[in-house]
Structures are given as C-alpha cells and as structure tokens.
Amino acid sequence: MTAACGLCERALDHGYLCPGDTLALAERLERMPKLYAALAGFLTPAVRGGGERVSASRTAPGLPVDEAVLDLRYGGIALVLEGWRSDVQRVRGWGEPAVTGSVERRVLAAARWIGMSLDWIAAAYPAAGDLAREVREMEGAALSIVGALPERGRRIGQCVSIDASGVICGAVIRHQPGQTRLVCEWCHAVYATEQDWLLLLHHQPKESV
Ligand SMILES: [Zn+2]
Ligand SMILES: [Zn+2]
Structure with a gap:
C-alpha cells in the first residue's frame, strides 16, 4: 500500500498528512483563537451614506465585510472546528464532545483539542487532508478581513x-x-x-x- 499526504499529495511511508502540513496545521490551530478575537474589531459595519444606502448596497458586488465577519465569528470558526473534533472522536470510537461556554471558549477548546490530537490525525485519520485544507481556507478567509498577514x-x-x-x-x-x-x-x-x-x-x- 502506498500512502500520500491528503493535502500536498507527496508520497508518505504511512499516514495521511505529511510532517510539514501537520506542523502548518498545528500552527494554524494555535493562531485560530487569536484570529477569532481579532475579528471582533471588524464587526461594526462601515458607516455608509444615509439615503442612498439601499440602492448602493444593491449595486455593491459581493457581501459587505461585516456579514463575512459575522459568518466567521458566529458559527463559522467554532462550528467548523467542532465538526472536525466530533468526527475525529467518532472515528476513534469516542463519544460526542461536550460543547459549552461562549463562542470564544468553544473556538479555543476545539482548536486545542484538535491540536493535541494531531499525531493520531496525521497517522490514522483518513480525512486529515480535508481537515487541514478547511482550516487553511478558514484562516485565509479570516486573514483577508483582519488583514494581519503573518510577517x-x-x-x-x-x-x-x-x-x-x-x-x-x-x-x-x-x-x-x-x-x-x-x-x-x-x-x-x-x-x-x-x-x-x-x-x-x-x-x-x-x-x-
Ligand atoms: Zn503534505
Ligand atoms: Zn524545500
């Protein structure tokens, strides 16, 4: 049987995620709570001109920034991470994780839990590449709003x-x-x-x- 990294597709001796992508995922998970907190600063919609608001927003392409922030803050990040955590626990034959506390706590808890399970995920979780890809895309979406690209x-x-x-x-x-x-x-x-x-x-x- 030949193995390949689920993200970059390089050949592996065994497992589902290469060491480089595992490390990158670990770092993304570590940054995620900070990024989540930073998004709070972008929630307030930009001040728009009074009377023309409706027609202006109809012609504006894409979503207003604040809606994208809302998506990530209330739902997005926590739900995505919790969904992966729940699936990893299911595959390992463990019960459903308890979801408690504020959204901020939930992001922290899920990111930390996945981060601590990365050895197993890289070695034995067939969907590891999809997990890594989704976390990378989510970080990209958040960074495109916050604008704080890593140095x-x-x-x-x-x-x-x-x-x-x-x-x-x-x-x-x-x-x-x-x-x-x-x-x-x-x-x-x-x-x-x-x-x-x-x-x-x-x-x-x-x-x-
Ligand atoms: Zn890889
Ligand atoms: Zn190189």
Missing part, C-alpha cells in the same frame, strides 16, 4: 533538500523572530537542529547569500 520574516537562504530525481528544492527559507524550527513551504523539508542549519548554510549557492 514574512528574514530571508536566511535557499532550501537545500534534494528530491528523488536529484533536483535541489531552492525555495527561499525565512526565519521569524523566535522560531527554532523552519519548514520549507515548497517541499516541507524541516530545519530544526544545528546540523540542519550547518547543512543549509554550507550548501547555499554563492550568489544568493
């Missing part, structure tokens, strides 16, 4: 991992303050130990440093 970080070099056909990845590796473990966004190579850093620096193409 791009300092460029430290090019990825030196080599694929099966002998081609060097070459994607730019960036470092954020405080990060001790970097994952190539392109090939998911992980740089986490002193040896990894030395390897990375040693193999940099001369002109790029």
Whole structure:
C-alpha cells in the first residue's frame, strides 16, 4: 500500500498528512483563537451614506465585510472546528464532545483539542487532508478581513533538500523572530537542529547569500 499526504499529495511511508502540513496545521490551530478575537474589531459595519444606502448596497458586488465577519465569528470558526473534533472522536470510537461556554471558549477548546490530537490525525485519520485544507481556507478567509498577514520574516537562504530525481528544492527559507524550527513551504523539508542549519548554510549557492 502506498500512502500520500491528503493535502500536498507527496508520497508518505504511512499516514495521511505529511510532517510539514501537520506542523502548518498545528500552527494554524494555535493562531485560530487569536484570529477569532481579532475579528471582533471588524464587526461594526462601515458607516455608509444615509439615503442612498439601499440602492448602493444593491449595486455593491459581493457581501459587505461585516456579514463575512459575522459568518466567521458566529458559527463559522467554532462550528467548523467542532465538526472536525466530533468526527475525529467518532472515528476513534469516542463519544460526542461536550460543547459549552461562549463562542470564544468553544473556538479555543476545539482548536486545542484538535491540536493535541494531531499525531493520531496525521497517522490514522483518513480525512486529515480535508481537515487541514478547511482550516487553511478558514484562516485565509479570516486573514483577508483582519488583514494581519503573518510577517514574512528574514530571508536566511535557499532550501537545500534534494528530491528523488536529484533536483535541489531552492525555495527561499525565512526565519521569524523566535522560531527554532523552519519548514520549507515548497517541499516541507524541516530545519530544526544545528546540523540542519550547518547543512543549509554550507550548501547555499554563492550568489544568493
Ligand atoms: Zn503534505
Ligand atoms: Zn524545500
């Protein structure tokens, strides 16, 4: 039997989500409660001109921003995360999770629970790729409103991992303050130990440093 990552489709020895996508999912889940809280600041509709409001909104394309925020704040994020948590518990043969507290607590609880179950999810949950994809899309939707795209970080070099056909990845590796473990966004190579850093620096193409 061959396995593949449910998100990026790279071949795996076993399991349903590659280490890079698992890490990215863990980080998204960790950020989600903060992002949820940040959305609160965007709930108030922008002030519109008085009399022409109806006709103006009819001609405006798409949803007003506040409606998208409402969707994510009251329903969206909590329901999506709770739905995944509930399905993971079902597959593992556990009971339904209890849903209590404010929406903010629920987002925190569900994100934390999924985050703590990622080892099992990556190894044994066939829908892991769909879970990761939905969380990524939800984060994208929230970020498009909040506008706080993660800082791009300092460029430290090019990825030196080599694929099966002998081609060097070459994607730019960036470092954020405080990060001790970097994952190539392109090939998911992980740089986490002193040896990894030395390897990375040693193999940099001369002109790029
Ligand atoms: Zn993957
Ligand atoms: Zn790479």
